[in-house]
Amino acid sequence: MPIVQFAPFTSLVQPSFWHELTRLKIDVLKLSDDAVPIRGSYTTGRSVVDRESGQEIALGCNLSVGSESFEKDHKHDRLGSAHASGTVKNYNTIEDFKAADKTALFNGEADKIWNQIVTTRDTSLLTHFLLITFADLKKYKYYYWFAFPAFVSKPAWEIDEAGWTSASTEYTPEALASIYTQHRNIDAPSFFLVRSSGAEVTVGTVESLEEFYSQTPDSPITVGFIDPSANPTNPGWPLRNLLAYLHALYPTKTHSVRVLCWRDAEIPSTGNWKSKFGTVSVPNTESVEGATTKPSAVGWEKNPQGKLGPRVADLAPMMDPTRLANQAV
Amino acid sequence: MQALQSHIFAVREYLSPVLKESKFKEHGRITPEEFVAAGDFLTYKFPVWTWEKGDASKTREYLPSDKQYLVTRGVPCLRRATSLAYTDADEDAERLLSFAEGPTASGEADEWVETHAGRKATQDSAGNAGTIDDIPDLDGEKDGDAVTRGLAGLSVSGNQSASAEVPEVTPDLDDIPDMEEEDLEDGDEATAAITAKPVALVPATLKPGVVNQADALNPNLLQVRTYDVMISYDKYYQTPRVWLIGFDENGTPLTPTQIFQDISADHANKTVTIEPFIHSASLQAASVHPCKHASVMKKVIERMNNSVVEEQLAHRKLSSSTSGKDSKEKEGKKKWPFSRKSSGTGKDVVPQAGGEDEEVEGMRVDFYLVVFLKFIASIVPTIEVDSTTSF
Numbered sequence: 001m002p003i004v005q006f007a008p009f010t011s012l013v014q015p016s017f018w019h020e021l022t023r024l025k026i027d028v029l030k031l032s033d034d035a036v037p038i039r040g041s042y043t044t045g046r047s048v049v050d051r052e053s054g055q056e057i058a059l060g061c062n063l064s065v066g067s068e069s070f071e072k073d074h075k076h077d078r079l080g081s082a083h084a085s086g087t088v089k090n091y092n093t094i095e096d097f098k099a100a101d102k103t104a105l106f107n108g109e110a111d112k113i114w115n116q117i118v119t120t121r122d123t124s125l126l127t128h129f130l131l132i133t134f135a136d137l138k139k140y141k142y143y144y145w146f147a148f149p150a151f152v153s154k155p156a157w158e159i160d161e162a163g164w165t166s167a168s169t170e171y172t173p174e175a176l177a178s179i180y181t182q183h184r185n186i187d188a189p190s191f192f193l194v195r196s197s198g199a200e201v202t203v204g205t206v207e208s209l210e211e212f213y214s215q216t217p218d219s220p221i222t223v224g225f226i227d228p229s230a231n232p233t234n235p236g237w238p239l240r241n242l243l244a245y246l247h248a249l250y251p252t253k254t255h256s257v258r259v260l261c262w263r264d265a266e267i268p269s270t271g272n273w274k275s276k277f278g279t280v281s282v283p284n285t286e287s288v289e290g291a292t293t294k295p296s297a298v299g300w301e302k303n304p305q306g307k308l309g310p311r312v313a314d315l316a317p318m319m320d321p322t323r324l325a326n327q328a329v
Numbered sequence: 330m331q332a333l334q335s336h337i338f339a340v341r342e343y344l345s346p347v348l349k350e351s352k353f354k355e356h357g358r359i360t361p362e363e364f365v366a367a368g369d370f371l372t373y374k375f376p377v378w379t380w381e382k383g384d385a386s387k388t389r390e391y392l393p394s395d396k397q398y399l400v401t402r403g404v405p406c407l408r409r410a411t412s413l414a415y416t417d418a419d420e421d422a423e424r425l426l427s428f429a430e431g432p433t434a435s436g437e438a439d440e441w442v443e444t445h446a447g448r449k450a451t452q453d454s455a456g457n458a459g460t461i462d463d464i465p466d467l468d469g470e471k472d473g474d475a476v477t478r479g480l481a482g483l484s485v486s487g488n489q490s491a492s493a494e495v496p497e498v499t500p501d502l503d504d505i506p507d508m509e510e511e512d513l514e515d516g517d518e519a520t521a522a523i524t525a526k527p528v529a530l531v532p533a534t535l536k537p538g539v540v541n542q543a544d545a546l547n548p549n550l551l552q553v554r555t556y557d558v559m560i561s562y563d564k565y566y567q568t569p570r571v572w573l574i575g576f577d578e579n580g581t582p583l584t585p586t587q588i589f590q591d592i593s594a595d596h597a598n599k600t601v602t603i604e605p606f607i608h609s610a611s612l613q614a615a616s617v618h619p620c621k622h623a624s625v626m627k628k629v630i631e632r633m634n635n636s637v638v639e640e641q642l643a644h645r646k647l648s649s650s651t652s653g654k655d656s657k658e659k660e661g662k663k664k665w666p667f668s669r670k671s672s673g674t675g676k677d678v679v680p681q682a683g684g685e686d687e688e689v690e691g692m693r694v695d696f697y698l699v700v701f702l703k704f705i706a707s708i709v710p711t712i713e714v715d716s717t718t719s720f
Contacts, residue, residue, distance in 0.1 A: 003518055005520065005521040006519055006521055007521045008520055008521065010579075010580060011580055012576060012580040013580065013582075015574060015582050015613075016609065016611075016612055019610075019611040019612060043403070046403065048405040048407065048553075048713060050407055057553065059403070060553075060580070062580070067609075102510070102513060103513065152517060152519065156519050231521070234521040240519070265376065265377070266376055298514045298517045299514075300513055308510055308514070309510070311580075311581070313581055314581075315582060317584035317585055318603070318613045319613065
């Protein structure tokens, strides 16, 4: 059976994020380079039909940060979108930025996620990211590097022969519409559970898993998540840590997990659901105690050249007063 | 110069009174209340649009504090408008396509040509009247040529990252700290390869004449940019105003020159400028100057209204038992208020409609922004702001 390949996040930094970081650096942080908690958000995977060729083109699997990322209690109530918590660490000099102990920082964040899983069983940290930056304020240049830690499953998850199929082959349109409505009403909408009895479907939170399946303890777990990927064969990055979470906490129940990749921001009027469904499994599951040790994690973002390295945002054309004046005439 | 101009605009907007009386059918302008109503409708029908508060210090008191402007993020833009190489004829065709759905009567084509012609005329007359003076404008062909050359260079360099010809628009790669750390983590079998640059088939329908330099060099490459589109209310012009912030396929913010590639040649550098976004303390965005919006919207609304009135009358005649308005609403998204009936040309029905105007409501102001988006789509032809057709 083929190995499940997850579509990694790509970062999308709104210019307003850099404006806010600049303000924060000058007015609040000053010389401190302590880590600051922030938030990011991602939405269901989007694709667009090219009007010229008629092809459907999957857009990037974006995790975006903006000026609202610094607000402590910002509620982003848009349909089909989810939060990710994160940490930003801004260095004072480019030398510090280069010399930063990235492995230690990365492992620190990965430990946070893992501890959250094993101690509180809370899913809120599952999609957690690290951002290191150096802001060259005089030149309006921002060097940054994102990391989206995800735990590596050994052996890797595999998808069954059917592969990733349209969700409408597994569920009726009514059931999907019902999932859509119910899912909007639960507290942590990034991840959810689905239980179906006959034609009826019920949606619950992942935290309440045992209770949720108490009626039918032997039935396979069905998890859903807001899938930022629009790629037909690759589920999005958040599923990785969700599977790690399930495997760590419920090793006996997760030989095989049914996965609903939720990709519909609204109920499609054409009845053409974009969500995907698949059954993933881990071959020869290890002993129960093996599952609670922290697996290794990966997730540094690659730069546009496809190498592991930082990116740069040059905002001089949009921020430098002289450049703006030149452009305006 | 530009900063001064922005300040003058700000003062002028501050001094101008808030429009109280609804006149959207007469001259295409709307009140703040109507802007909110139309925005509510837009966000309800198309949840990709959301209301935003904006910066607290920039709150406009004539709008609800939590409904200062509308925003939609990540609007895809597959091709550059410069690669479309529009002629006037194409533009007419585009407009016809974007408004009329399904089979269209030939009479409509005339009407759309008319709309277009009317718009040209207003542009000219406005220019003569002197209102165009306060728009930063290019003078002479020489500058225009320079911009064209710049754009041509850009589309090549955009594909191949850095190019020595246009150093000021591409981030200088030497500046990126040399800190690639391939040993930071091992290759991971469960990580899908990033497809930052989606590959599509060669568009076979493209005529050789319209293939631009970039396409010729790299026929398989689509540069998918995304835009954040904001709609604010302009108190001076009493119309909505559109703002754009763009990103390239790597999530890097676009420069003004790059943004102009996505704006049809008629408008780039003329009605579209980079200005401080009015609901943010520091953000700069490309904006379509709203001085023409009212007159264009008036033309468009007139046509829409006639067809809506016509349709409502037809409904009334057909089903006297059920109210036409109710059944129209129940049919929902599929039944677009301005999808024309192919029976009967508009001109024949208009006089009747005028007589019975008290009975039929005509186009409701809620649709204003939906119509407005279709108009904006003609200015930025490759940015898919008009999500309304895909539903």
